[in-house]
Amino acid sequence: MPYSERLKKVQSALSAERVDSLLVFAAANLRYLTGFTGSNGLLVIHERAAVFFTDGRYTTQAGQEVTNARVVVPKKGMLEAALKLAGQGGGRVGFEASIGYQTFARLAKQLGARRLRPLSGLVEKLRAVKEDREIAAIRASVDLNSRVFEEILPLVKEGVAEKDLAAEVEYRMRRNGAEKASFDTIVASGARTALPHAQPTERRLRGNEFVLFDLGAILNGYSSDMTRTVFLGRAGKQARRLYQTVLEAQRQARETLRAGVTGAAVDRAARRHISKQGWGRFFSHSTGHGVGLEIHEMPRLAAGDRSPLPAGAVVTIEPGVYLPGFGGVRIEDMVVVRDSGAELLTSTPRELLEL
């Protein structure tokens, strides 16, 4: 079990963060540090101890899942009990900045705002570097997702509604063993492919247009994420040029990526090629993001990301060009950041598919 080792890394970081204890609320962080998969828990971490709090619904489950922290199930007032422990000794208490205002207000009331210190990304930074076992879990999720896409392709025909294809995608994820989709599946067709975050509608597919699929599954807690844009019929000159531009931008971004390079540099590589074609302003989002226990996590591949990518990070590479009124193309794969370059996880071909 990797949990003790992960928890120790957090414990040894507390003094550098100038806190005596840390409160962990976020579900993905709890799962990462203890293995707990329920929806309500709270981990109080001191340098030499950790106590896990939950409510009565999870007594049995927490007892089975959490082996590296003492489990406490207060009859009532879980938060109060946890704060009492966290505040012992009178030192500074760190909390995840991602908590809600109301939780913060209760912290401030019980411990005093001056003792509190918001911390951003402490556990998330650890999570960004995946262990081999995590990469294996992500690969299994990516493979499942690719299998689902393959199953869907024969259904992509004129007259089928976007919404029905999205329903088929999520159904087949579950039938292939996924817990569920890691985000609302995007199926967009025709000019709607020019909306980067289109929700599937009743619109029916027609001939001579792009169809864009953005899909991800959760398998054993780990997410996958892939986008493919296919053409229904024979692509014309403009459609082909658009597709090849994004494909080449994606390749250049992939070839730029390796450990030590910044997210900004990878983003720039994709953007440079698209800008050369005169479409720079139609690439309106960033190039990629980390994927793991959450569908969006660290690191990011965007203009502002100037820290070197660590070896072992798992990220998407997903440039896109969206021409209003005409259509858009996005091509998204997942890769592992290695010292030698990008190790591709996604096995689905990325050449233009004409159906």
Add this chain to the structure above:
Amino acid sequence: MPYSERLKKVQSALSAERVDSLLVFAAANLRYLTGFTGSNGLLVIHERAAVFFTDGRYTTQAGQEVTNARVVVPKKGMLEAALKLAGQGGGRVGFEASIGYQTFARLAKQLGARRLRPLSGLVEKLRAVKEDREIAAIRASVDLNSRVFEEILPLVKEGVAEKDLAAEVEYRMRRNGAEKASFDTIVASGARTALPHAQPTERRLRGNEFVLFDLGAILNGYSSDMTRTVFLGRAGKQARRLYQTVLEAQRQARETLRAGVTGAAVDRAARRHISKQGWGRFFSHSTGHGVGLEIHEMPRLAAGDRSPLPAGAVVTIEPGVYLPGFGGVRIEDMVVVRDSGAELLTSTPRELLEL
């Protein structure tokens, strides 16, 4: 369009809440007050004006959907721009207590914590009383949900996995026109029915056991919620007694409910009958909750809810008894609170179904 009228009600409540302006962030509240269905918006409400802020992704959509507030799309710094407007005049600024700590920290930095006032449930209290058009929308969602359950029943057989039934449920929701499921569908079988919030597993259904379904759909933004527990085979004496107890408790709760009665009284009615059978401690959750643009909203039907239920509220009635190691039964319908009593929305029969 009902949006102007709803917004006016909020505007006329500002002075009683002792604020000069109110910041609305919550997606369901934005949809209720303006019709906006995107994922990122912010409404600044003054007594005589309202301005809606969003980002570049939603320029077109907000222009079409939001007709009762001026729409502003700042090039960057949406929150800063909105706060600048909200703070004009130097008065008190109300904000929804449901926002995150980081958003609160930005509010406090720009406006000063002393000018801020957290408000809980201002818009939510309005939303609790449904307009006729909303009740019609909820009824359509409830009917869709019942149709899906009917389609599923022929698939409920020995050897089928819980997970596969859940996949079928959500697939059929989409095929029947729903946007998606309003929560992760619960399918639990055998002793697992004794876990009130069981997630579906690979476990396959066997003969002589309960199978519990808790399902809800979103249609045109409005949620539905229903639980049915069926028996695979012929129910024995204990199973039958368990089922009849919950059924009768549910009936008594339904007959107690009407406008002016408290949520606590309805909860007590269900609990009284179950306790008489000696199973009081196995009814481990509250009796019901409001449903509308969100799957859980006001009012609640629980021991502590001492305010009278308003006419026009839409709530679930869902007592359950969970016997560890044996199994559990929950029966959940949706009703409209009327002066004369509970108007039933759910048409699916609730007598014991032996398959």
